[in-house]
Amino acid sequence: MSDSLQSSFERIQITEEDLKKAGASSEVKIPILNKSSDANAKSLKLRDVSPVCVLVVGMAGSGKTTLMAALQRSLGLPVDASEGMKKDEQAESSESKPIGYCLNLDPATRLLPFGASIDIRDTVDYKEVMKQHHLGPNGAIMTSLNLFSTKFDQVLSILENRSYKEEEKALDYILVDTPGQIEAFTWSASGSIITSALASSFPTVLAFVVDTPRCTASLNTFMSNMLYACSMFYRTRLPLVVVFNKCDVSSGEICEEWMTDYEKFQEAMDDFVSSDGSGYYASLTRSLSLVLDEFYQTLHRVSVSAATGDGIPLFWDVVQKAADDFEEDYVGDMKCRVEEQKARQRAIAKEGLNRLKKDIENEK
Numbered sequence: 001m002s003d004s005l006q007s008s009f010e011r012i013q014i015t016e017e018d019l020k021k022a023g024a025s026s027e028v029k030i031p032i033l034n035k036s037s038d039a040n041a042k043s044l045k046l047r048d049v050s051p052v053c054v055l056v057v058g059m060a061g062s063g064k065t066t067l068m069a070a071l072q073r074s075l076g077l078p079v080d081a082s083e084g085m086k087k088d089e090q091a092e093s094s095e096s097k098p099i100g101y102c103l104n105l106d107p108a109t110r111l112l113p114f115g116a117s118i119d120i121r122d123t124v125d126y127k128e129v130m131k132q133h134h135l136g137p138n139g140a141i142m143t144s145l146n147l148f149s150t151k152f153d154q155v156l157s158i159l160e161n162r163s164y165k166e167e168e169k170a171l172d173y174i175l176v177d178t179p180g181q182i183e184a185f186t187w188s189a190s191g192s193i194i195t196s197a198l199a200s201s202f203p204t205v206l207a208f209v210v211d212t213p214r215c216t217a218s219l220n221t222f223m224s225n226m227l228y229a230c231s232m233f234y235r236t237r238l239p240l241v242v243v244f245n246k247c248d249v250s251s252g253e254i255c256e257e258w259m260t261d262y263e264k265f266q267e268a269m270d271d272f273v274s275s276d277g278s279g280y281y282a283s284l285t286r287s288l289s290l291v292l293d294e295f296y297q298t299l300h301r302v303s304v305s306a307a308t309g310d311g312i313p314l315f316w317d318v319v320q321k322a323a324d325d326f327e328e329d330y331v332g333d334m335k336c337r338v339e340e341q342k343a344r345q346r347a348i349a350k351e352g353l354n355r356l357k358k359d360i361e362n363e364k
């Protein structure tokens with residue numbers, strides 16, 4: 001390059017310090033990581049500084065919506081939801097009880113037995129979606145969820161606003177009811193978006209509701225439920241609480257025993273095969289039980305009756321433990337991944353800097 005041309009350029013000196021600064025400004029900002037650091041700085045747990053989000057999932061008819069109502073009854077209402085109440089009702093609803101905020105994500109439900117502060121039906125008309133897009137019921141649920149997920153950033157900011165008052169947490173739990181067609185939520189893009197959005201802002205726990213009478217009546221149904229729970233657990237990597245519901249009809253103890261005692265499950269399997277005679281499926285169930293044994297150890301479990309309210313206090317205890325797992329495993333894993341990403345970015349930047357230095361050297 002000629003001297004006159006070279007002097008017309010002002011050489012920009014990029015130092016390693018500049019690159020570090022640039023790296024810091026492009027840092028990923030994940031609210032849950034900030035909350036976790038704040039909590040650690042105060043020697044508190046994440047659930048002490050942030051509401052815990054409980055995603056209620058499960059097979060159709062397992063009792064998710066009834067459970068939501070039972071859970072809401074055991075909690076106090078947030079300030080906005082109790083505004084219309086009389087003074088004594090307000091006092092009764094929030095007296096020393098944890099405060100809960102409920103969301104309904106089932107567009108097809110007709111009557112809700114609980115009060116939802118955010119309801120997908122206010123945003124999307126499921127019947128209209130069916131008509132306009134010529135869809136069947138399941139396709140319409142998926143499409144409604146897809147439409148709703150495009151606005152989920154607004155839902156998150158409402159939740160963030162409601163969750164804190166003067167830097168203190170104003171909510172203890174955020175409860176989310178999901179559609180009856182479990183795959184519409186768990187295997188759809190919108191379900192993943194909503195789940196990971198919630199988990200990036202709040203400690204999030206899956207409550208997998210199981211219809212206990214149906215499980216005790218058929219080991220194959222029990223196994224199908226466990227497989228579903230397993231797939232959800234590995235897909236979302238969120239802590240999972242298996243909620244054996246309807247224990248007013250059939251005790252959840254039997255199912256809990258099958259999960260902890262492999263021999264007991266095999267005995268029940270022998271009885272089931274001799275009475276039911278469904279050979280191929282039974283032998284598949286037997287083989288799967290071996291594989292799932294390890295998975296069972298990572299699960300939390302509790303028996304409740306959403307109809308009578310039995311076991312609900314225990315449910316909250318288990319959710320707290322699962323929230324601690326979220327902090328340890330999910331947030332821990334997220335921190336590692338962010339560190340890895342930063343290290344990768346630094347390596348790329350360093351390589352770029354070296355290449356730039358070499359080019360400058362060659363030009364001289």
Ligand SMILES: Nc1nc2c(ncn2[C@@H]2O[C@H](COP(=O)(O)OP(=O)(O)OP(=O)(O)O)[C@@H](O)[C@H]2O)c(=O)[nH]1
Nearest residue numbers: 059060061062063064065066179180246305306307
């Ligand atoms: N006996 C008994 N029945 C229950 C219990 N919980 C729910 N049910 C009944 O089970 C049926 C289904 O309950 P829902 O709460 O609608 O179940 P869901 O999982 O929300 O159903 P979808 O949203 O349609 O999948 C209803 O008839 C409830 O009354 C319970 O603890 N005990």
Ligand SMILES: [Mg+2]
Nearest residue numbers: 064065106180
């Ligand atoms: Mg429901």
